Amino acid sequence: MIRTSVTRSLCAVLAGAAVLSTACVADTNVTDSGKGLPKVTVEFPEEVSPGDVATATFRITNPGPEDIVGLAITFARVGNDTPIVDGGAKNQNPAVEGVDPEPLGVDLAGVVYRFPGLEEGESTSISFDLRIPQTTGVVANSVTVGAAEEQERLIGIRLETTVG
Numbered sequence: 001m002i003r004t005s006v007t008r009s010l011c012a013v014l015a016g017a018a019v020l021s022t023a024c025v026a027d028t029n030v031t032d033s034g035k036g037l038p039k040v041t042v043e044f045p046e047e048v049s050p051g052d053v054a055t056a057t058f059r060i061t062n063p064g065p066e067d068i069v070g071l072a073i074t075f076a077r078v079g080n081d082t083p084i085v086d087g088g089a090k091n092q093n094p095a096v097e098g099v100d101p102e103p104l105g106v107d108l109a110g111v112v113y114r115f116p117g118l119e120e121g122e123s124t125s126i127s128f129d130l131r132i133p134q135t136t137g138v139v140a141n142s143v144t145v146g147a148a149e150e151q152e153r154l155i156g157i158r159l160e161t162t163v164g
Contacts, residue, residue: 031152035066040145040157047162050134053097056159057127060145064120071115072148081140084130098129114148136163
């Protein structure tokens with residue numbers, strides 16, 4: 001009799017813990033303010049030759065809720081890897097041969113590109129033609145994509161290739 005009571009109590013505690021744990025798990029696709037994070041994928045060659053021009057195509061979807069008023073793509077160094085896109089000057093970057101569609105604006109170092117926003121449920125593709133460094137081994141950038149004016153609505157993705 002005592003054994004059955006203990007078993008029932010244990011089952012009740014475990015069931016309660018399971019319900020509470022699912023209730024406490026945050027949705028990682030939504031910001032603290034309830035706005036959706038963009039979904040981002042990138043297509044880029046796995047292997048290239050030094051000096052090649054390779055196209056990185058970012059596919060960005062705004063799942064909502066809420067529109068993304070202005071979109072930004074930012075390239076940054078990552079670890080000890082040689083960057084594909086490093087800082088430039090005068091709104092230009094020697095590693096960026098072309099961007100499609102043309103950005104609305106580019107920062108002075110040529111690493112932040114601004115584009116029109118995305119309505120909830122809308123998707124877009126943005127392509128960068130990138131000049132590969134004259135080196136061998138892994139080259140990479142950390143790329144953040146998201147709402148230009150809302151820092152909490154940015155998502156990071158690694159852009160990487162092997163130069164051989």
